Amino acid sequence: MTRMNESDLVMPSNSAKNSNAAGFRRDVRARPRWPAALCLVAALALPRLASAQSPDYVLGPRDIIAITVWDQLDMSGKFPIEPDGSFTFPLIGKVQAAGKTTRDVEAELKKRLRDGIFNDPQLTVVVESYVSQRVFIVGEVRTAGSYPMRGETTLIEALALAGSTTNEAAREVLIVRSNSEATRGRPVLPSEAKDAEVLHVDLTALQKGDLSNNVMLRGGDTIFVPRAEGVFVFGQVRSPGQYVVRSDTTVMQALSLAGGVTDRGALNRVRVVRIVGGDKKEIKVKLSDVVRPGDTLVVPERYF
Numbered sequence: 001m002t003r004m005n006e007s008d009l010v011m012p013s014n015s016a017k018n019s020n021a022a023g024f025r026r027d028v029r030a031r032p033r034w035p036a037a038l039c040l041v042a043a044l045a046l047p048r049l050a051s052a053q054s055p056d057y058v059l060g061p062r063d064i065i066a067i068t069v070w071d072q073l074d075m076s077g078k079f080p081i082e083p084d085g086s087f088t089f090p091l092i093g094k095v096q097a098a099g100k101t102t103r104d105v106e107a108e109l110k111k112r113l114r115d116g117i118f119n120d121p122q123l124t125v126v127v128e129s130y131v132s133q134r135v136f137i138v139g140e141v142r143t144a145g146s147y148p149m150r151g152e153t154t155l156i157e158a159l160a161l162a163g164s165t166t167n168e169a170a171r172e173v174l175i176v177r178s179n180s181e182a183t184r185g186r187p188v189l190p191s192e193a194k195d196a197e198v199l200h201v202d203l204t205a206l207q208k209g210d211l212s213n214n215v216m217l218r219g220g221d222t223i224f225v226p227r228a229e230g231v232f233v234f235g236q237v238r239s240p241g242q243y244v245v246r247s248d249t250t251v252m253q254a255l256s257l258a259g260g261v262t263d264r265g266a267l268n269r270v271r272v273v274r275i276v277g278g279d280k281k282e283i284k285v286k287l288s289d290v291v292r293p294g295d296t297l298v299v300p301e302r303y304f
Helices: 014-022 036-051 102-113 155-161 203-207 251-257
Strands: 064-069 077-080 086-089 093-096 123-129 134-139 145-148 172-177 197-202 222-225 230-235 241-244 271-276 279-284 296-299
Touching: 064 102, 077 086, 093 102, 102 123, 134 155, 155 172, 155 222, 197 203, 230 251, 251 296
Parallel strands: 134 222, 230 296
Antiparallel strands: 064 077, 064 123, 086 093, 134 145, 172 197, 172 222, 230 241, 271 279, 271 296
16 A cells, blocks of 8 residues: 655645635525435445455355465466356365355365465465445436445445435335345346335435444345435426425425525415325415425415
8 A cells, every 4th residue: 555645645725625615506496415424424435345355255156356375476366256156276176165255265275275285375365356246226326237245335335336316316215135036136126026125224314323224235135216206386486397305395495496486476375286085186385384295386476
């Protein structure tokens, strides 16, 4: 690892700080963003995910391990684990690796190399390429896809790999765990998870420090981030349209998302069109009332 000197550290100038600060302007139409607390945790998790070698990572088929034999460097190299879970090593032959950690493989190799080959073999085993243990992240994330697990991986760390959730993400995440061979190697959506376990995780609770919601993932898990439901705001507002809301968003806050009421709008006659029991109903509301997903807010024009 390269050691940094003090001269390598460049502190930002005051002008740069002011320039950066000027870039942060609150847009009245901005939708709820990824919570700042989770962003910080995710940012801290990325370096560990990028560089850490977990001694508890369980090897599997298609992983590639790098073995260095310090007594005999020409025996060193990279060894892919075959579909049967084994790899072939010089002077020894087949070595079972699937289901074991790198420490287990080191111990096995040392034991077999001592058997008439080396007195005290010195070697190391590390994972060169993670392939067998993966999680799938789909839905409202910035970079959906399949991601390798480098040992123990939590929900926050996985979401960090996917670039965090989007502005339209719901506050609940679903983790689908399927044990079916038919779905192995691909994401499984909640709608098709008939025999799978589905975990519901409240991101709001996680933001507040409830680490019991930071689920430890397993290989093959699918993380599904659904799209948040929203409300429609029409009539005498500056920016009519659909807006994502939280569970405690009030009528006034929803109107603020739409840019606020115009000078021709009648705040005292705001009404909500809501589907109740399959029927459309028009409800007169107060500005402090909480809206529901699917509501349509209408701001009428003033009489004079």
